[in-house]
Amino acid sequence: MATFDDDYVVRTFSPSLVDGKPDQATEAWLAATRIGFHEDSDPDSVRESAIGAIDDGRVFTGVYARNPVAGSLGDDWPVGTYAGYTKSINVGGGALVDSYLVSDVTVRATHRRRGMLRHLMTDRLAAAAASGHALAALTASESTIYRRFGFGPATRKRSIVIDRRSPFALLAQPGGRVEMASPTELATVAPRVFAQFHATTPGSVDRQGQYANAYNGLDYGTAKPDKNVRAAIHVPSPGAPADGYVLYSMVSDGPLSVLKVGDLVAPTRDAFLGLWDFLGAIDLVDEIRWSRAPVENPLLHALAGSRDLKTVGESDHVWLRVLDAPAALSARPYGHDGSLTLRVHDKLGHADGTFRLDVTDGAGHATRVGENAPAALELDAATLATLYLGGVSASLLGSAGLVAEHRQGALGEATRMFAQDRPVYGVTDF
Numbered sequence: 001m002a003t004f005d006d007d008y009v010v011r012t013f014s015p016s017l018v019d020g021k022p023d024q025a026t027e028a029w030l031a032a033t034r035i036g037f038h039e040d041s042d043p044d045s046v047r048e049s050a051i052g053a054i055d056d057g058r059v060f061t062g063v064y065a066r067n068p069v070a071g072s073l074g075d076d077w078p079v080g081t082y083a084g085y086t087k088s089i090n091v092g093g094g095a096l097v098d099s100y101l102v103s104d105v106t107v108r109a110t111h112r113r114r115g116m117l118r119h120l121m122t123d124r125l126a127a128a129a130a131s132g133h134a135l136a137a138l139t140a141s142e143s144t145i146y147r148r149f150g151f152g153p154a155t156r157k158r159s160i161v162i163d164r165r166s167p168f169a170l171l172a173q174p175g176g177r178v179e180m181a182s183p184t185e186l187a188t189v190a191p192r193v194f195a196q197f198h199a200t201t202p203g204s205v206d207r208q209g210q211y212a213n214a215y216n217g218l219d220y221g222t223a224k225p226d227k228n229v230r231a232a233i234h235v236p237s238p239g240a241p242a243d244g245y246v247l248y249s250m251v252s253d254g255p256l257s258v259l260k261v262g263d264l265v266a267p268t269r270d271a272f273l274g275l276w277d278f279l280g281a282i283d284l285v286d287e288i289r290w291s292r293a294p295v296e297n298p299l300l301h302a303l304a305g306s307r308d309l310k311t312v313g314e315s316d317h318v319w320l321r322v323l324d325a326p327a328a329l330s331a332r333p334y335g336h337d338g339s340l341t342l343r344v345h346d347k348l349g350h351a352d353g354t355f356r357l358d359v360t361d362g363a364g365h366a367t368r369v370g371e372n373a374p375a376a377l378e379l380d381a382a383t384l385a386t387l388y389l390g391g392v393s394a395s396l397l398g399s400a401g402l403v404a405e406h407r408q409g410a411l412g413e414a415t416r417m418f419a420q421d422r423p424v425y426g427v428t429d430f
């Protein structure tokens, strides 16, 4: 029986431009990912993706058929694609951990279910672990694919709709002031505000280079002027730099006039409430829709008419993967002191073993201990990833049947230890 290597050759390379355009390998790789995600091959989008990928330091991996069928897409078009790069993740208390991000995973329909994803994921995660990454992360197209590779859902997002046909009023008046901003102003404000959000929000993933398009009033994908987008900034006091911003646009949905919140980044209470006060004050709006709302949303509690806010969807957002358990567990701060021994099962091996976590004055120190050391909790690598960030409690994961408690009270202890002092949330799509 033919092996993977008989049929395919795997090439890993850095994307590059020649005379401002993606070189042949880069262009073919990007065009192939667009087939996988049902996106068009607009040359502007392909160029912008290449520029963004270079800015991020992405490494592309392509799987190429050794014997392509005559007349099929060119030999330089991969039948499988995969990208990896490094960005930081806030793991709590302002601790940022450089993590290995996985993106653009596609396998051509004519080559699927032959183990190509498994081959790529196994090989690339091993390389990421060998290069010293303690964590990997991705956002998933489907929720049933990545658990088998040790990824667990770590942050969630909500889609909300606010009925603006009822009066919009906040219970507390925010400080500071909101004004509409020009795209040029936003290009300076947005990266700084996001950096503040990223430094203070557990679960935040640093943003990729292509976000600069949105900050400049351009379409994220094509870098063409986005004529529908509007921007506003929040300023905490006269003359102070802006500490929050929102990008939004108006769309029609049948008879409804809808304000769509595109990107709202507000690291402070006043910025968050001030920007919402502004959005709620815009006339000729029937609904406000926001698809990146936090699960623990202050707006629900801030609204006088809280029933006007409806959650219309919720899903997993960032999936984490622990590649080095002692390093990852030692990197984040903890809400409660204590000691826990965790037995972790990991089919890919990276986080497999028994680990003792000691927390003193909120600082964690984790070490690998002997396989036979008595463990208080037992879980698989995907569940460890979910537990790690603190967005889901150990007790809840225990109730879901994902953590076995071998010492009475250990689930409660882990719940207190892993709790974050701020809601776990992120505003980066990658």
Ligand SMILES: CC(=O)SCCNC(=O)CCNC(=O)[C@H](O)C(C)(C)COP(=O)(O)OP(=O)(O)OC[C@H]1O[C@@H](n2cnc3c(N)ncnc32)[C@H](O)[C@@H]1OP(=O)(O)O
Pocket (backbone or CB within 6 Å): 036, 037, 102, 103, 104, 105, 106, 107, 108, 111, 112, 113, 114, 115, 116, 117, 118, 119, 138, 139, 140, 141, 142, 144, 145, 148
């Ligand atoms: C991080 C990201 O980029 S998310 C985006 C992922 N890409 C997409 O959704 C684009 C469209 N889909 C595809 O390109 C492909 O179908 C992929 C990448 C999802 C799967 O690629 P394949 O090469 O067919 O997967 P492969 O044959 O290696 O399967 C590996 C395992 O995952 C499972 N699997 C693969 N696809 C799916 C799926 N859609 N749902 C559930 N399980 C799946 C397989 O059953 C197999 O399980 P096993 O090894 O435990 O028996």
